[in-house]
Every structure is written in C-alpha cells, then in structure tokens.
Amino acid sequence: MIDLHTHTTASDGTLSPTELVRLAKNKMLEALAVTDHDTIDGIAEALAAAALATIEVVPGIEISAEYTGATLHILGYYIDATDEQFSSKIAELQNARAERNPKIIKKLQELGLCIEMEDVIAEAGGGLIGRPHFAQALIKKGYVKTAQEAFERYLAKGAPAYCEKFRFPPRGAIELIQQAGGIAVLAHPSSLRSRDADDLEKTLRTMVGYGISGIEAYYSDHTPEQTRWYCELAAKYNLLITGGSDFHGPAINGICLGSGRGNLSVPYQCLAALKQKISTQR
DSSP states (O other), X not given: OEEEEEOOTTTTOSSOHHHHHHHHHHTTOSEEEEOOBTOOTTHHHHHHHHHHHTOEEEEEEEEXXXXXXXXXXXXXXXXXXXXXXXXXXXXXXXXXXXXXXXXXXXHHHHTTOOOOHHHHHHHHTXXXXXXXXXXXXXXXXXXXXXXXXXXXXXXXXXXXXXXXXXXXXXXXXHHHHHHTXXXXXXXXXXXXXXXXXHHHHXXXXXXXXXXXXXXXXXXXXXXXXXXXXXXXXXXXXXXXXXXXXXXXXXXXXXXXXTTBXXXXXXXXXXXXXXXXXXXXXX
8 A cells, every 4th residue: 555645744744754754654555655735845854764664755746726716736746856947936835835824824813813923833843834734723722623623714715814825827837847857646636626527527638738647536535436437537538546645644634644534545556657657757
C-alpha cells in the first residue's frame, strides 16, 4: 500500500516531515508522497528521514488553481526543487497565503473572537500557515471543539471568516509543474463543483487539453462507484491513476494515513506507472 497525497507542517499539516515518514513506516506503507500546499519546503527533510526509515518518498506539491469561480487542485509529482522559475512562481502563492492570513484574523476578531496572529503562528510551528492552523487556534481558545466545527462555522468557503487568495489558472499550474520536470495530476475530482457526471467529464477534457497527465481516482472521500468511474475516465483519456488520503494529521477530519476513512487502499502499481512516465520524460 502507498499514499500519494499527504501534508506536513511545511504547509497545513500537524506532523513534521520526519514524523510523517515515521508514521508511514509504522503503518507499513511502501511509499509516500509529500504534497504540501503551494510549497516544497518539507521535501528535503522527508527524503532525509526516508533514507533512515528505508521507505520510498516521492517529492510532490499540491497547487491551488482557480477554475470557473471555484478552486481546483493540481498535484505535482517528481518536481525538480532546484528549478528557479518554479521556485519563483511558488513564492507568489506563498505570498498570497501570507497576505490572506491577517484578513482572516480581522474577520474573526470582528465576529467577537479574541484571537491574534501569534496564536496561529504557534500552531503552524514555523511552517506555512493554512486554515487548519486557524482551526487549531480556535480549538485551543475554546471557541470550537473540533477542526470540522471551526471550518463549518468560520473558515470554509462561504463562512463568515473566509477570505479568497490568489490562485493560478489550471493551465498555468499544469505548465509550471511540467516545466519543472514533474507530472501533473487532477486531485480529488469529487470535490469539483460539477453539476453532473457530464459536467465533470467536460472539466476533465479541458484539463487534458491543458496537459494534465493523471487523475486521483483513489481518495478518502470517494465512493467505490466514483473510484470505478474515475478509473474508467482515466482509461478513456489515457491518464495515469493515482490515489491518496489527503492526510493532514492524526486529529484532522477523521482521515488516517494510508487508509483514509478506513476503506482506502492505493495499489503500488499507481506509483510504478508514475515512475515509468517520469523515466520516459527525462
């Protein structure tokens, strides 16, 4: 078993890259991809930990893109972290996140919540600040009991403390990943705001036109029927199939590393196909 969609304290996860690798080893995973939001800062530490734990770690990233008024996520695998253009563009996304954080603080304070940026920084532990860190700060302050409650009441899109941020268009995100030598994959298609199956397939065709190479068919919140359909779409459009839990930490959203909500099982053949493609590209 493998997990190709995870997050660390480099973005909005609650485990350090080293802790994540150790947990993967304890769970007897064969391989792990570190795909932090809009950053590759956790990759070096994860690779160093993997060498000691004798587990395979795939360097990756998850980039947020804007598509028809909604957020669409693109996973990138086997990124060349030394690519200067890639690093420069990713810095733009990180700056956008930094600019959004004070706005969220202001909205929370206007709602009568006594919370400061220092509270959120403490939860991030020096990593990139994301909304899960705001959620943890709200829990510690006693305003909510769970991260899910924090998102539903304050932080989710449409909630009173939500703030938009700059995102690349999908074509730009895909091309950025490809220019850095990576493989671009459409993340968790079930989260797209599709009206129906035909609308989702239309979006996928558009992404294929932009150069997407794969689709995340195996995912914590996908039903068996959805997984089968996404695999059929992958075959129809000659796409790679990937999968992962979207793990952010042991206490986040009830998602476990490797097994998601208990019924996730991503076969190693998904990673083998990724490796085969990357070997033909380089």
